[in-house]
Amino acid sequence: MIEFDNVSKSFWSGTQRKVILDRASFRVEPGNSLGILAPNGTGKTTIIKMMAGMEKPDEGTIRRTSRISFPLGFMGGIAGKHTANENARYIARLYSLDPDYVEGFCRWLADIGEYFDQPMSIWSSGMKARFSLALMLALEFDIYLVDEGMPTSTDVEFNRKAGMILRERLAKGTMVIVSHQPKTLEKFCRTAAVLRNGQLYMFDSLEEAKRLYDYKAHG
Numbered sequence: 001m002i003e004f005d006n007v008s009k010s011f012w013s014g015t016q017r018k019v020i021l022d023r024a025s026f027r028v029e030p031g032n033s034l035g036i037l038a039p040n041g042t043g044k045t046t047i048i049k050m051m052a053g054m055e056k057p058d059e060g061t062i063r064r065t066s067r068i069s070f071p072l073g074f075m076g077g078i079a080g081k082h083t084a085n086e087n088a089r090y091i092a093r094l095y096s097l098d099p100d101y102v103e104g105f106c107r108w109l110a111d112i113g114e115y116f117d118q119p120m121s122i123w124s125s126g127m128k129a130r131f132s133l134a135l136m137l138a139l140e141f142d143i144y145l146v147d148e149g150m151p152t153s154t155d156v157e158f159n160r161k162a163g164m165i166l167r168e169r170l171a172k173g174t175m176v177i178v179s180h181q182p183k184t185l186e187k188f189c190r191t192a193a194v195l196r197n198g199q200l201y202m203f204d205s206l207e208e209a210k211r212l213y214d215y216k217a218h219g
């Protein structure tokens, strides 16, 4: 479970305070994949980072009682001067997993040939996106965090394989996905929320969330 209790977060832009959350309380329960709808620039990435423990709240408490992934596409834990082989093995050890398994899985899924054994700093952004998703899928989590703004791959075969494994993982796990488009959430989420004026409004269905989202956007 991820629980936000009276959480506030804002940034100072230089001229004004940008409020992301204002004493917001909500929970993400395992088994109940959640889609969060919010317009661009309103705090989707910040909320995902807070769920991952990468960004601290200004006030309030965030409790995590499940194995929670890093955000899909996050490359901050990867050292560009090292090869994917070295990075995969190092991260496997951090998670107390078999380095041979994690390396083999990433090598197979990312499928980038000899580049896997070359420094990642020379890779294309598509290759990095493939490795990052492969790495997330190699490690098992209870809750997967997905930010629609993260880099993605356009490789059809990779997307087919990764999509198949993601569906397998989600059969047992839970996803939190943030997006500005209801369509992105349709495939994955049972429940949905709308981020508005520093509060997260929870709904039992995406349809209900869309009504508030569309009303605020166009009404």
Ligand SMILES: Nc1ncnc2c1ncn2[C@@H]1O[C@H](COP(=O)(O)OP(=O)(O)OP(=O)(O)O)[C@@H](O)[C@H]1O
Residues within 6 Å of the ligand: 011, 012, 013, 018, 020, 038, 039, 040, 041, 042, 043, 044, 045, 046, 047, 149, 180
């Ligand atoms: N470290 C920071 N310092 C100052 N302002 C920040 C910081 N991080 C984010 N912001 C600001 O907070 C607001 C929300 O940013 P965030 O990236 O969370 O939004 P988003 O909804 O994910 O945006 P997008 O849809 O454009 O990716 C933006 O105005 C952004 O400029």
